[in-house]
Amino acid sequence: MLNVTTPELERPAHIGSASDTKVVAKDVNVYYGEKHALHNVSVNIPDRGVMAFIGPSGCGKSTFLRCINRMNDTIPICRVTGKITIDGEDIYDPSLDVVQLRARVGMVFQKPNPFPKSIYENVAYGPRIHGLAGSKAELDQIVQSSLERAALWKEVKDRLNDPGTGLSGGQQQRLCIARAVAVSPEVILMDEPCSALDPIATAKVEELIDELKKNFCIIIVTHSMQQAARVSQRTAFFHLGVLVEEGATNDIFTNPTDQRTQDYITGRFG
Amino acid sequence: MTTAKKSLLAGFMPWFGGQPSTGGTTEIARPKGEPMNEHIVKSYEEEFALLDRKIAQMGGLAEHILGQSFDALERRDPQLAEQVVKADKQIDQLERDIEEQVISMIARRQPLANDLRHVMAALRITGDLERIGDLAKNIAKRALAIAHESHPKPLMTGLRHMGELALSQLKDVLDAYAARNADRALSVWREDENIDSMYNSLFRELLTYMMEDPRNIGLSTHLLFGAKNIERVGDHTTNIAETIHFLVKGTNITDDRPKSDETSSTLFSKD
Numbered sequence: 053m054l055n056v057t058t059p060e061l062e063r064p065a066h067i068g069s070a071s072d073t074k075v076v077a078k079d080v081n082v083y084y085g086e087k088h089a090l091h092n093v094s095v096n097i098p099d100r101g102v103m104a105f106i107g108p109s110g111c112g113k114s115t116f117l118r119c120i121n122r123m124n125d126t127i128p129i130c131r132v133t134g135k136i137t138i139d140g141e142d143i144y145d146p147s148l149d150v151v152q153l154r155a156r157v158g159m160v161f162q163k164p165n166p167f168p169k170s171i172y173e174n175v176a177y178g179p180r181i182h183g184l185a186g187s188k189a190e191l192d193q194i195v196q197s198s199l200e201r202a203a204l205w206k207e208v209k210d211r212l213n214d215p216g217t218g219l220s221g222g223q224q225q226r227l228c229i230a231r232a233v234a235v236s237p238e239v240i241l242m243d244e245p246c247s248a249l250d251p252i253a254t255a256k257v258e259e260l261i262d263e264l265k266k267n268f269c270i271i272i273v274t275h276s277m278q279q280a281a282r283v284s285q286r287t288a289f290f291h292l293g294v295l296v297e298e299g300a301t302n303d304i305f306t307n308p309t310d311q312r313t314q315d316y317i318t319g320r321f322g
Numbered sequence: 323m324t325t326a327k328k329s330l331l332a333g334f335m336p337w338f339g340g341q342p343s344t345g346g347t348t349e350i351a352r353p354k355g356e357p358m359n360e361h362i363v364k365s366y367e368e369e370f371a372l373l374d375r376k377i378a379q380m381g382g383l384a385e386h387i388l389g390q391s392f393d394a395l396e397r398r399d400p401q402l403a404e405q406v407v408k409a410d411k412q413i414d415q416l417e418r419d420i421e422e423q424v425i426s427m428i429a430r431r432q433p434l435a436n437d438l439r440h441v442m443a444a445l446r447i448t449g450d451l452e453r454i455g456d457l458a459k460n461i462a463k464r465a466l467a468i469a470h471e472s473h474p475k476p477l478m479t480g481l482r483h484m485g486e487l488a489l490s491q492l493k494d495v496l497d498a499y500a501a502r503n504a505d506r507a508l509s510v511w512r513e514d515e516n517i518d519s520m521y522n523s524l525f526r527e528l529l530t531y532m533m534e535d536p537r538n539i540g541l542s543t544h545l546l547f548g549a550k551n552i553e554r555v556g557d558h559t560t561n562i563a564e565t566i567h568f569l570v571k572g573t574n575i576t577d578d579r580p581k582s583d584e585t586s587s588t589l590f591s592k593d
Contacts, residue, residue: 278432305434307572318437319366320359 158232166216222253
């Protein structure tokens, strides 16, 4: 039977609507010791879509990204105030299990960082420690479907026991994405996932992001304006620790409302 | 009629010196009177300046030959008409030139936001100016065709007024582009109505003239097409005005343009 519905086309209608909001940040401030790194950031991040954070180096976009899975907790001098909720649940609630949170909020970093283990183990590690698989067969299934989702399965299915570090840069990054996807997260944070990749590998990751956004809430930090424009539906521009402007990607890149946004994306910053 | 008035574009200033226009909700929040920041990459900045110089040149040329085509028609001057036909080739060349530059800028620079609107506006305005050049050429060709016929004075006066109005509208819109003035563009856009109503009355007069004596039909038809060409120049001018509005404000003009060209639905009988 022909399935003529195209969820892709239907999505924009509800993106941004309150019911589809996944992550809500309200008045988030971050301090590194004395330094006030992030000022009163409030933003709603929609589910099943891609939001891009752009801005010059040191503007706070990565800092904010790292608040969403409490990665900043690992920095002793870092202090976060304000409120961040995922599906309405406060992620800074003292009773919340941070390890569980990080299973719900996966992260992919700038430099591919596979574990020095086999391809199989890289993907199986998360599901195993979170007890997501009841049997070896089930684990095999998770590994395969994660690698498939990361568009890597065909390339590695015959060498699952080779070390993950032996793959090319682009394949390593997709392996890291497979690893993130394996624990069935709800939100995937990507901190410049393509900056170390060539254009072909970048295109593969971007195609992957397009696929993943059907099921996940994806937040990507990127220095490439074109990448933000290509992959995201909403874009937020940060500058000097302030969220300057947030809106539909199309509007931000054709008709931004703030002078600072315009200057940044058109290459006019002094 | 005097030859085309030179527009302000001749003394064109750097493109980033645009005046902040007033009103509009999508206006970029910029302190009043402060010039736009320049691109960090100087060669990119220079490419935009070059693009605007070419558009200024093309606009000036279109204005010039349009004025000449009216003069050729009115003075029955075949030599001037020939000049217009030749000069139109320069306009066509400039159009290709600008098109190539825009494509190259899109490929190499991937312009965004106001830069993206700038290159798109350049492309659109260039297209309209090229069509205006063609229309001027067509008027000149008609001037050649009827150079040896006697011209009925009241009709020629009407045609001249219409031409002058179209010419001043074109000049205004080119100035609005140079100054990045959306309000001025909007007023040009609104005034096209006047050209349309002049066209309506000329249309009626020419039909009456034809009905009076079938020997007038040849000349009148050429004059009618001439008038239609001028009316089309007005339409391209309003297109440019719309483009300027989009360039400056990032949004399209939402009002309905007052339109009064009724000739396409007019039927004349002898009664």
